[in-house]
Amino acid sequence: VPLEKAQQEAEKYNLMLPLDLGARGSCTVGGNISTNAGGNMVIKYGMMRDSVLGLEAVLADGQIMTSMNQMLKNNSGYDLKQLFIGTEGTLGFITKAVLRLREKPKSTNTALLAIDSFDDVIKILKYIDKGLGGNLSAYEVMWKNFYEVITKTGSNHTPPLPGNHNYYVLIETSGADQEKDLDHFEKLLEMGLENKMIKDVIIAQSESDRKKLWAIRDDVEQHYQEGPVKMFDVSMPISEMENYVLEVNKRFSCIWDNYKCVVFGHVGDGNLHLIGGVGTDNVDEIHAMEECIYEPLKPISGAVSAEHGIGLEKKNYLHISRSETEINLMKSLKKALDPNSILNPGKVFD
């Protein structure tokens, strides 16, 4: 079932499947579970793992393991579904699932902020998260070079805020009362403006405004227009992000005179996406680019994959985020559940 179809089915009952991501039209719910997909609402609702109550999986020996739990609480023995969520089909093949739906929020408020220092990006996250008392549902940050390309003259988007700031933050809140929540949200943002942490702000006044703001954030493909690029998906403690991006740029600049390193991501979840381009898709150069992105994660305990999984492409970099003990334990699990390695062979590790 495509994710979007599941979302629409929930909508019919005025409920919500709280997982949303750009590929909603083409990705499937089974794929979302097997990769533990993330996306735009993780800060409030968690990843796909948090929306799965039960599932059915086919094991390597052909047995069907049915574990279609419907309760929020069930500690009757091991929680076996965890084995199949996020393991990329290497321990079992998911054939059914019970999903946890939520009540659809009655209010949604969205704003785009311009901020100049990354310290303030962190401070505003903390301030807004606290001020909203649990109603912050997205905190998406675009670095200047992301925003400028997407909103440049001739693009599909009119810039809602001028392009001379260092960071653009898309904030979304969800709650119970549109009018009161908007009033509260506006007051929080006003205070951020007054104390100069927020340099500029625009609040969506309609659903159409809201869609236009998200369209800027979601228009990642604009960056694919000029020359070959590669998208990365890393995570790290938020406090490390600014230095990490500087370090990656430093490494790029030592190798290439001309390169692209566009940064954006789900900063509220510690998750950045980087779009790297070095003017070629030569295997060795791509490899060098990967090293520039992944190596600096090691000292800061970052992850080579936040929400896209390991698959084939990141197998060689798994050791950056995982110790030998951890990888060996993964292999023991694989061996116990799939001794002949017939399930999605060669994925995650060899």
Place this chain on the structure above:
Amino acid sequence: VPLEKAQQEAEKYNLMLPLDLGARGSCTVGGNISTNAGGNMVIKYGMMRDSVLGLEAVLADGQIMTSMNQMLKNNSGYDLKQLFIGTEGTLGFITKAVLRLREKPKSTNTALLAIDSFDDVIKILKYIDKGLGGNLSAYEVMWKNFYEVITKTGSNHTPPLPGNHNYYVLIETSGADQEKDLDHFEKLLEMGLENKMIKDVIIAQSESDRKKLWAIRDDVEQHYQEGPVKMFDVSMPISEMENYVLEVNKRFSCIWDNYKCVVFGHVGDGNLHLIGGVGTDNVDEIHAMEECIYEPLKPISGAVSAEHGIGLEKKNYLHISRSETEINLMKSLKKALDPNSILNPGKVFD
């Protein structure tokens, strides 16, 4: 570390560890993780599993598996911590953990409702959950026989509402603005009164009021005063609860003329606690009581343990909630990770 100490430490930074349960003073965080503890805020914040970002565990072969992830999103290979959460120490011994703290809500509102039909208990849950837009943090229900014993003359509690109703519901909300949230909560409750689903209501006007309401819900030990009793911890789809309780009572009444079957629980999570007493602690009679409680769970896909785990006591009933395939898969995991069965031996299954 005792849970209460971890809670207090978080408080110092104006943050919150969103796990709370009656045994907070004596239970430990390690124990909470190894049993995947639940408690009073699961409907909003999830179980202990949802507050663990990373952990360190000692494996059966003496290796230390360090997986101290600090990010909300990390899909770099299998999420190994899941192996140790809720497996009751049978796959590894947890020695450290990274916990996810939350911003402390700025508002808390608490009310006790009297409701006469279980249909209305369900309708009000849905209505309040929807009306609060994600701010419902507790929906605790006491059946009449729970409430009456706790608030009877000579007890430690003054009944906040008269005792002639069938169900008493303790609702708690958390949000961002005390005044606005209270106003909104009051309006929701008024509408429930007007359409007669709620028969009576009292809203806590102070922290002291709030504590008094929770003290009634938490004073489970009152039920231990007269004769031997046993506490059960089951879960099921909420729509099955009323019939389940009737069925258990029917089975009790076929065996014993005098028995006690007091019911309360985290209805919002599908979790009921039953306090059963049949006037004796004779092993055979306790066994008969257990069968009365557990057998009716089978046709409704309920769980013999919602939040207390299996341990030794419920081993013989695990098959009620789990298929042979599931139990065999648990055993395969145990064999792979602890081939000599040296970790908490004999727990969960043989």
